[in-house]
Amino acid sequence: MRVLKMQKENLMVFLESIRGFGELWGVVDKGNRFVFDKLDDLSDYDFKPRKPMIPPKLFMHPPKFSMFRFNEKGYEAELEEIPNRVIFGVLPCDIHGLLILDRLFGAEPPDPYYMKRREKTIILGLSCVPGDTCLAKATNTHVVEEGFDLFFSDLDDYYLVWVGSSKGDDLVRVQPDLFEEKLEYKDLEKFIEWKKDRDSCYPVDFDFTAMPDIMELSYNSPVWEKIGEKCLACGSCTMVCPTCNCYDVVDRLALGKFEGIRERHWDSCMYKEYSMVAVGHNFREARSQRLKLWYTHKLQGFIGQFGKPSCVGCGRCVETCPVDINVVTVAKALKGEPVEAFWNR
């Protein structure tokens, strides 16, 4: 992959120079949380890595949108109004999250809503500094090789910039003089040093490789009942997880005439209605069963199929669940390790 070098003071100039490619978005500090917002004014922006509460899946798979309109004449897809966007500061774990969603929504037949938004969204990745809850090293999602257009590795004095797509190359060509083509050996050395340092900072280490077998053996584990008793079925874990994609569909009619939209909105397998079928028969009545589905899907199904968990180690469930039900506490408990958590008190 092509790697360039960029002096730090050039980043703002660069981002200003590519505004023609679409709305510029980044993660901003809203006091009690980090969220994606439009970056209309870069003069106060600090370009630091931040983990947004809701991952970037919200750009390709919005929490709520209209799939099509209908009236007596028929249906019309709503794909016209999707804006071009440039997202700055997408972290490695979240890029891995997008790669997993790409696989799902891109599989035959591809989902035109996700694909179109993905196509119209430019991803500018940014290297991160692990926070208290990150387990990306354990899930091997702390480095990325694809899924972005440009990726900025912050080496304190300057950035190394990986060009990940032809669109990324177009961006560089807008003002090529902002980048240095020639990398010296010491730049790579610095990068390796930086990476070594960073990799030693991950607070959570856990070996997921045996999880599929552990899950298989844990089908009747008392852990499920225990967390099932404490789970509030609030669905927060699924909203914040970068690889959760479930949705529900509802039709909305305009008052007084035959005209409306079919809307898609995020759903959660933690809600009771999720697996309900006709005549009220529910395949997963108990919360413990719904939790089991989630963890089986994250930690067993995907590893079995693709050799890695569909957890990308972002740590959001660790931060979000009010009763400490998360990949770390659950995986540890299933492995028989002691667990300090609200649900285990």
Added chain:
Amino acid sequence: MREVVKEENPFIPEPMRIVRRYNLIDDVKLFQVRAVDMERALTLRYLPGQFMMISIAGVGEAPFSISSTPSRPGLLEFCIREVGSVTQALFKLKENAQIGIRGPYGNGFPIEKMVGHDLIIVMGGLGVAPLRSLLYYALDNRNQFGKVYLLYGAKRPAEMLFREEFLALRERDDLECLLTVDQDDTRDWPCHTGLVTSLFQYVKGIDPHKTYAAICGPPVMYKFVIGQFLKFNIPKHQILMNLERRMRCGVGKCGHCVIEYIYTCLDGPVFSYWDVIHMKELI
């Protein structure tokens, strides 16, 4: 309005028209529908065991098994029970009303593998919906299959779907059509009385390794019927069943039908008993 080509958006339903509908029993109707586009109506391909998403704009959509056989192209048939919002809205529609349909979806029955084998089709209640397709496919291609058994159980004669149709099938000598009711409250039911499992005594002379079994019915039925097939020594991967899960998309995107990492809408709804043993939550 711009006509959207179906290929570019799998979520846009195709316009279809209700050609005929009639009551099968109290709360179950048969709907015959045809694509508005005649060419599409005649070229629509599907397999027995596949399903389609039926849409009523403004109300929603839901999955329904195709009850007709692909060996009789032109019309699609759905056997539908009124249970909720979509089905209620559908029941209010009359002949010539337009509805939206997308699909066919799902794996369907592995017809290529089943060819050359004996067939035992066991259905209960609304389980008729997908299996009627398989039954008529086999009867329309009679020389491709060995013996064909149809075992169907209903609670009472009045609750037997396609009762006259199946009673008439008993006249055929290339099919063993065994019908039963749990209770005969009419006192002139011409067939067997008892649970569907009690019909197995009439299944004779099959070679288990050359037999495919297909089951669809209420959840309680599976365990007992599978037990019978295992007694016959039919291999686990040749015992097939249609399973029902909540579905929102039919194309592996919405997540609703997931069991472990299996998508019922893509990898199912037809599963073998072997799959079921692997996937703890299938039935």
